[in-house]
Amino acid sequence: MTRLSVNINKIATLRNSRGGQTPSVLDAAINCEKFGAEGITVHPRPDERHITRQDVYDIKPHITTEFNIEGYPSEDFIKLVTDVKATQATLVPDQPGQLTSDHGWDTIKHHDFLVDVIARLKAEGIRTSIFVDPDVHIIEAAAKIGADRIELYTEPYATMYPEDPDKAIAPFIKAAELARQLHLGINAGHDLSLKNLKFLIDKIPYIDEVSIGHALISDALYLGLKNTIHEYLDCIRP
Template structure:
């Protein structure tokens, strides 16, 4: 079964919009795992507009499921992930002021940088994943960096899915097959939802994990967090 990691950034966005601690990201993390999620994902950004650095340290000791931290590997981010002893780190090529992740790494261009960063995480015993487009050369490059996994950037699939689902999923299926052949684990995320997740899961082989935040938290506003997580799990 493909694991579901719930990204709780949007809980923090709502909290930060009013100040105080309502809703609590700690309660959200605890409840997500209680309702069946097999992982918690956070993406702390330099401006702390949603998840804050302190949240990262506060969440780690109160959850029993896998803790995945996403972000650009700046020196302070690297040290934070190592200090908090995350189970997995997902490296994204975002600029400091980027609204949301919108592309994968050019693993050939940034090969030396990624090798250095990944070696530090692996020395600390932290599993690494690289955010990539479903581009075969990028996946081959990812293998050379020493990463444990890739995370397929799925927004292009989600955008095209309502028009032509078979064409939308085809490059991701090919990418997953290559990654598996190369011995890489396969994660996926970005704009996956109840509308498209089951189809994606049924057609893309060897998926270890999906990370879903925005759509899942939005669904929970109407259906409740427990029911929403169960519906997402049923797609997997």
């Protein structure tokens, strides 16, 4: 069964725009779990423009579901993830100052670097997930570097979905089938929404986890956080 992890970065963006602690990122994490989310995702960036390092330390003792920390695996990131014993580290190839993740790893080119990082994280009992495009060669290499899971970068799917859903999903089905054959877990995220999520899960029902932030928090402005989380859960339940 697919799990829903709520990315609360946008709560931190709103808080940081005014200063202070309103809205509370910690309260958001606690309430997301209370309302049914099965995981909390954060993506602390070097400039701390939304989630801060302190947020990560503050959140961990208060949540009971999975804690997924995304980011570029710098030494600072690795220390943060291992300090709090995150459930999962999702490694993304972002550059400092990058607005949002917009591509996956070249797991062939960065093989040696990723092998080292993954070994260090797994030695601490932390599950590893590699952010990738739906490219079969990249996924084959992800299996060889020791990753536990891949996270499929789904913006291309979301962009094409309104025009041609079947064409949009086709490369992701192929990628997911290969990952499954290689015994890789499968996560998915980026630009998933109430409009396109159910179709994705219907076509790839063995996705382990979806991580959703921007669309979910935006929907919550109109529907409320509790109702929104229930709407997203309805999309991923059989």
